[in-house]
Amino acid sequence: MSETQYASLFGTRLRQARQMAGFSLRELSDRIGGAVSHNALAKYERGEMMPDGTLLIALSEALDKKPEFFFRKMQEPIQAVEYRNAHQLGEKEARTIRFKAQDHFERYLEIESLLGLKNAFANPLGKAVFSTSAGMEDAAQHVRKQWKIGQDPILNFTQTLESHGIKLFEVEAPDAFEGFSGWINAHPVIVLNFQKNTLRKRHTLSHELGHLLLKGHLGPSLQEDVVVRRFGAAFILPEKAFKDAFGGHRESLALEELIELKAVWGISISSIIMRAKELGLISQALYRRFWDDHGDAWAKARREPGDDRYAGREESKRFFSLVHRAIAQQEITRSKAAALLDINLDELREQINILS
Structure with missing residues (x-):
């Protein structure tokens, strides 16, 4: 994937995460302590710029999303x-x-x-x-x-x-x-x-x-x-x-x-x-x-x-069960499972009880 494609993917994911959180661009700028302006955030969403590591972490924390979310393949x-x-x-x-x-x-x-x-x-x-x-x-x-x-x-x-x-x-x-x-x-x-x-x-x-x-x-x-x-x-x-x-x-x-x-x-x-x-x-x-x-x-x-x-x-349980099946069968790591379930590793550890 080219740098331009990565920037476009990141921008789409950033907009998705922001709207899931219900934030405006100005509100998100405030949430990251004004590290970048709302105008700059708009440029990121349009795929015109890529964030450095510090900004990526700040956005991840503000939007409650893991950094890998922003580069996950789009459906x-x-x-x-x-x-x-x-x-x-x-x-x-x-x-x-x-x-x-x-x-x-x-x-x-x-x-x-x-x-x-x-x-x-x-x-x-x-x-x-x-x-x-x-x-x-x-x-x-x-x-x-x-x-x-x-x-x-x-x-x-x-x-x-x-x-x-x-x-x-x-x-x-x-x-x-x-x-x-x-x-x-x-x-x-x-x-x-x-x-x-x-x-x-x-x-x-x-x-x-x-x-x-x-x-x-x-x-x-x-x-x-x-x-x-x-x-x-x-x-x-x-x-x-x-x-x-x-x-x-x-x-x-x-x-x-x-x-x-x-x-x-x-x-x-x-x-x-x-x-x-x-x-x-x-x-x-x-x-x-x-x-x-x-x-x-x-x-x-x-x-x-x-x-x-x-x-x-x-209650819808199939998705949850599939992720735990994959953990039990060692098809995925626990870190990957946490990302799929959109929870942190500590929360995942509380869920896991594997019989072998």
Whole structure:
């Protein structure tokens, strides 16, 4: 790599690290004690200059990144990003989240490469094209069949997706952020807000899964943003199994049975009611009465009865496990593992417990 290419790579990485940290150029200049001005930092980001060792260390400490981060090979940026509730998220916040996700997935792809894993993704929908909203029922069933999930509740959504080639990342983000999906080097990815509860994460995962799988599989009359909601509902609550669990068509409902359905299927009562209405299991009048009596107030409070009854957990563990596998198999050094996990060596030592 030429000096010009190194300068360009460093500049791109510097901008990425700065925006991940949420700093302006002036703020970063202040963080390094004014060692260089914000105008000089802009030149570094444009690849016009290279830092000396002293400045590189100062920038690394200010941005909480190891020096090698600034020279790590670039991957293609995340493409075809689909945000949930994008209008509620500021431009600066969205950019910070996206850069953090880019950094994580680059490290994710690197550990797969180091372990020789060929984790190519195959869309289970194949060449199917769906022309009606009702077709989302068939689409969801087809995915469940291809992935051999059956009709039972999905106990661990994150593990299901990761085992089928979808990479996940949980990021600390403002409450307005729910999640987004996209692609990096032909790999599907989903980003979740680490701070959301398990039920919210499952809802977001089902929605973003729809975006990933349905793009290019919808007829011209369908709007992707509309049908992904139905796909997600049909995937989490498959029609036949849900009808049986719900008890068929109902004229009235008890709150306790809705809480129990929530605990079994891992989805909110509001989503259960919407699914029941969608499948014709309750009348419009009963649906409206639910929202008047409960739903609107629960939505405003952002809480429902039984939020603590669902015992499942949704945590993305595959990346972490791959790094520790590589340590155990002596495929990488501990220093490299710490860099991949974006932690220091002391933190890594606390994690390691290798049996041999």
